[in-house]
Amino acid sequence: MQDKNLTEQYIFYRDLKRDYPLIVKGNGIYIYNDKGKKIIDAASGAAVVCLGHNNKRVIEAWVKQSQKISFVHMSAFSNEPILELSEQLVNMVGDKHYHVYFTSGGSESVEAAMKLARQYHLEKGRPERHMVIARSISYHGSTLGALSLTGHHYRRYKFSPILFSFPRISPPYCYRCPFNQTKKTCNLDCAEDLERAIVTEGEELISAFIFEPVVGAAAPGISPPVGYIKRIREICEKHDVLMIGDEVMSGVGRTGKFLASQHYQARSHIICLSKGISSGYAPLGAVLVEDEVYDVLKSSGTHAFVHGHTFGGHPSSVAVGVEVLKILKEKNLIEHVSDMGKYWLPQLKALKKKHKIVGSVRGKGLLIGIEFVENSRKGKKPFESSLVVRMKIKDECLKRGLNVYPGGYSVKGTAGDHILLAPPYIIKKKELDKITEILDAAIGTVEKALE
Numbered sequence: 001m002q003d004k005n006l007t008e009q010y011i012f013y014r015d016l017k018r019d020y021p022l023i024v025k026g027n028g029i030y031i032y033n034d035k036g037k038k039i040i041d042a043a044s045g046a047a048v049v050c051l052g053h054n055n056k057r058v059i060e061a062w063v064k065q066s067q068k069i070s071f072v073h074m075s076a077f078s079n080e081p082i083l084e085l086s087e088q089l090v091n092m093v094g095d096k097h098y099h100v101y102f103t104s105g106g107s108e109s110v111e112a113a114m115k116l117a118r119q120y121h122l123e124k125g126r127p128e129r130h131m132v133i134a135r136s137i138s139y140h141g142s143t144l145g146a147l148s149l150t151g152h153h154y155r156r157y158k159f160s161p162i163l164f165s166f167p168r169i170s171p172p173y174c175y176r177c178p179f180n181q182t183k184k185t186c187n188l189d190c191a192e193d194l195e196r197a198i199v200t201e202g203e204e205l206i207s208a209f210i211f212e213p214v215v216g217a218a219a220p221g222i223s224p225p226v227g228y229i230k231r232i233r234e235i236c237e238k239h240d241v242l243m244i245g246d247e248v249m250s251g252v253g254r255t256g257k258f259l260a261s262q263h264y265q266a267r268s269h270i271i272c273l274s275k276g277i278s279s280g281y282a283p284l285g286a287v288l289v290e291d292e293v294y295d296v297l298k299s300s301g302t303h304a305f306v307h308g309h310t311f312g313g314h315p316s317s318v319a320v321g322v323e324v325l326k327i328l329k330e331k332n333l334i335e336h337v338s339d340m341g342k343y344w345l346p347q348l349k350a351l352k353k354k355h356k357i358v359g360s361v362r363g364k365g366l367l368i369g370i371e372f373v374e375n376s377r378k379g380k381k382p383f384e385s386s387l388v389v390r391m392k393i394k395d396e397c398l399k400r401g402l403n404v405y406p407g408g409y410s411v412k413g414t415a416g417d418h419i420l421l422a423p424p425y426i427i428k429k430k431e432l433d434k435i436t437e438i439l440d441a442a443i444g445t446v447e448k449a450l451e
């Protein structure tokens with residue numbers, strides 16, 4: 001094995017000052033560092049490794065396909081795995097009115113969705129429609145189009161001069177309702193905000209609205225009130241705006257249904273997927289496109305979507321996706337996610353009683369967020385951002401053998417600390433108990449240190 005200390009100078013990590021533990025293997029819900037330390041991967045990487053690490057069937061699927069054919073370019077050829085996976089996806093969604101466009105990741109799926117919306121309107125003779133309305137407190141990816149849609153100050157501000165300036169609406173952040181409503185008084189102002197934005201900007205300029213049905217990295221676990229997504233769809237229909245569901249994190253079973261929007265009996269015109277679709281065994285993404293959009297492009301002058309990436313539809317990556325979906329189905333893992341979420345969420349919510357720095361615990365299935373505040377007994381004031389509480393929690397968890405995914409900036413763009421919990425779908429009750437125990441100890445230590 002390479003000596004990390006000798007060769008590390010050649011690596012360009014994201015954070016150039018942070019020490020990154022060297023992970024040398026994984027198995028099930030565990031990853032292991034070079035010192036043999038066993039760590040529970042309660043983040044599944046970043047809500048990716050849904051089947052857990054070192055799944056032999058998935059690895060075999062990659063190898064088998066690569067032995068047949070590793071690569072053909074989608075501009076010229078079809079391949080067996082894309083035929084199989086597109087059918088599986090349509091079946092899992094339970095709606096035959098979708099068509100699947102393949103990509104290599106989440107940002108690529110979002111870029112494709114943005115361009116698809118633009119081209120759809122163009123082909124329909126509405127050349128002015130180009131703007132995509134997005135929400136604040138959101139993450140849609142790091143490429144310039146996807147970052148333009150992302151509502152996250154820290155990730156955007158260094159690049160703002162080279163981003164598109166698109167309209168933004170408030171999210172259904174019930175813990176800090178942007179409209180100062182409570183559960184009892186809620187009348188879905190956050191959904192109506194979409195109509196306000198469409199009318200204010202001029203509907204003739206709007207091509208689509210993008211949102212995360214259950215929010216991921218930007219404020220994990222935020223779920224809309226009942227009726228929100230249906231109302232959003234109604235508003236979109238009324239103004240001929242396409243609804244794009246970014247289910248890159250929330251899709252493929254993560255929330256206990258194949259799509260998070262299925263909890264709300266609502267469908268999007270375009271759905272972006274990635275992450276869990278390959279369980280991290282290969283780079284893979286997909287965009288599901290409703291008949292209406294597909295048919296317009298098919299009957300257009302170019303009868304083509306003028307877009308594509310070299311690795312979209314990579315046969316070996318897609319073969320991995322085929323196997324992942326087979327396993328999810330065979331082992332009823334999505335139902336298991338739902339059961340585990342119902343078991344775990346109350347346990348995690350109980351941490352609020354024990355620790356005053358735990359402000360909000362929310363989520364669906366195994367997509368859960370914990371938001372930290374100075375003192376929840378006295379209010380919802382976030383910590384000073386210089387304290388970087390999320391990293392303190394992450395480090396204390398790691399010391400105890402637990403990997404969680406930290407994030408921030410959900411409060412007024414500059415403050416806010418949270419962690420994302422998204423363990424592999426194969427996790428069992430006892431292992432969830434263990435995670436809760438470690439979290440309890442880690443939060444307790446940080447809480448004390450902050451006093």
Ligand SMILES: Cc1ncc(COP(=O)(O)O)c(C=O)c1O
Binds near residue numbers: 139142249250
């Ligand atoms: C909801 C959502 N959309 C898009 C992306 C971007 O995906 P990728 O990092 O694969 O480009 C992410 C990644 O975390 C995400 O959570």
